[in-house]
Amino acid sequence: MTDDITDRIERLETLVERQQDRLESQEKTIDHQREALETLLDERASSVSTSDTGPAIGRRTALKAGGALALLGVGAGTAAGDTQGQIGTASDPLETLYADAVHAGDAGEVTLGDTLDLDGNAVTNGGTIEATTGGSTALKGETGAVDYNGIHGINTADSGWSWGVRGETNSTSANAYGVRGEANASSGQATGVGGVTDAENDGAAGVQGEATATVGETFGVDGVTKSADSEAAGVRGKSTGNNYGVDGRVYDDESALPTLASFESAGVFGRTDKADGWGVAGWSVNDDGMFTRTDDSESYALFAFNSASDGTAIHSNGNLEVDGHTSVSKTGLSAYLSANQTVDTDTTTTIVFDQTNRDDFAGYNATSGQYTIQEDGDYHASFTIDWQSNFGDGVNIGYELQINGNFTGGVQADTTTATSGQRICRGFSRTLFDLTEGDTVEVAVSQDSGATADIYGSDQETYLTLYKVG
Helix, strand or coil, rough: HHHHHHHHHHHHHHHHHHHHHHHHHHHHHHHHHHHHHHHHHHHHHHHHHCCCCCHHHHHHHHHHHHHHHHHHCCCCCHHHCCCCCCCCCCCCCCCCCCCCCCCCCCCCCCCCCCCCCCCCCCCCCCCCCCCCCCCCCCCCCCCCCCCCCCCCCCCCCCCCCCCCCCCCCCCCCCCCCCCCCCCCCCCCCCCCCCCCCCCCCCCCCCCCCCCCCCCCCCCCCCCCCCCCCCCCCCCCCCCCCCCCCEEECCCCCCCHHHCCCCCCCCCEEEEECCCCCCCCCCCCCCCCCCCCCCCCCCCCCCCCCCCCCCCCCCCCCCCCCCCCCCCCCCCCEEEECCHHHHHCCCCCEECCCCCCEEECCCEEEECCCCCEECCCEHHHHHHHECCCECCCCCCCCEHHHHEEEEEEEEEEEEEEECCCCCCCCEEEEEEEEEEEECCEEEECCCCCCCCCCCEEEEEEEEEEEECCCC
16 A cells, blocks of 8 residues: 555656646746747837837737737736837738727827727716717717617716717808707607706706807708698797797897896797897798787787887788788777857867767877877778757858868868758768878868857767778
């Protein structure tokens, strides 16, 4: 038994000696390879410039040599001893690099000929990461996952001008975009570019467009749709509160941004401070320039308001067609004579309609009997005179609707009584064209009976109406 153990120990010692001999031989080989590698690196560094050729090939060869040493389990760090230069060239690129991290340095760069695949979720840089191409698309983000983003840009700055995603274009051609979003889905409420903001500060916007050029037909936001569906829109604005789905304004200069007065809620709100500008302009070369609608019987499909006392809310340079009822709250004047008025013989006397039912434009003087035109335009006038006195045969009675004290453009009519004891009542009407602000309108009568005569005072007998028609 003891002899067997001794024999086995001797055989093991022999095997160990052989393995030690092999290791010593391998170490000599490794030392030789290390010396050859260092010589190769020195030769490449001294004989070739730092252009896109020499050192890069040497580094690549060195990397391969280092990999061979690594397989032996020793000298694995030797090939990485020189950390400067580049790996691969444009003509002979490195096919694959596996690394926990790739550092470009403060002024260096990492150039990819084709694809960058990340097992993690981030490319991090302290400065700017640029994607440049001479072809079509510099940077493309794509995901097939639900509720995820192809490209997601976040800016965490809490002040100053900052963007999560910013797009710029230097192209002078049409259809050039700094940022362009397309929704190619054939169904569903897909969005090419969607903007959302949770900020509560004034001026916050989900999508903000700005055109800084001082000439040219430029747009802060330009929306175009090619859809034939009835509710498609190039730009669509929605609102869920007392605010605006789309707020469009024009100012003379940026420093004159006024505080906007609220008109409750609006799908589109337009305002301009320019003298010849429009808050909202609708234009069509073939159909309706603007269409408005409401489904509330107590609301207005179109509401026009002019805060100036003499301003125009709606101006139509052409025909105005109404397919339905019209309701005009301010039309003109309704005045009447409340008590008998005496008219001397052979004297033209102004009738003083001393009471008014309405004077919408506050132009009537109940003391003088004159109405002063408050706004240029066309007016329709009608009046009735009912005489209280009975006239004899052959009395001449005159009626005048005077403009600026003259019946020219107004009414001049005479009546001669044919029967003694006759009581006269006459009415007249006429449209007065092209009156201007400040013109006066009044009614005057005369009689030559040789004595005074009275006009009957009553709101149903002697009255004047005057209303604006154009």
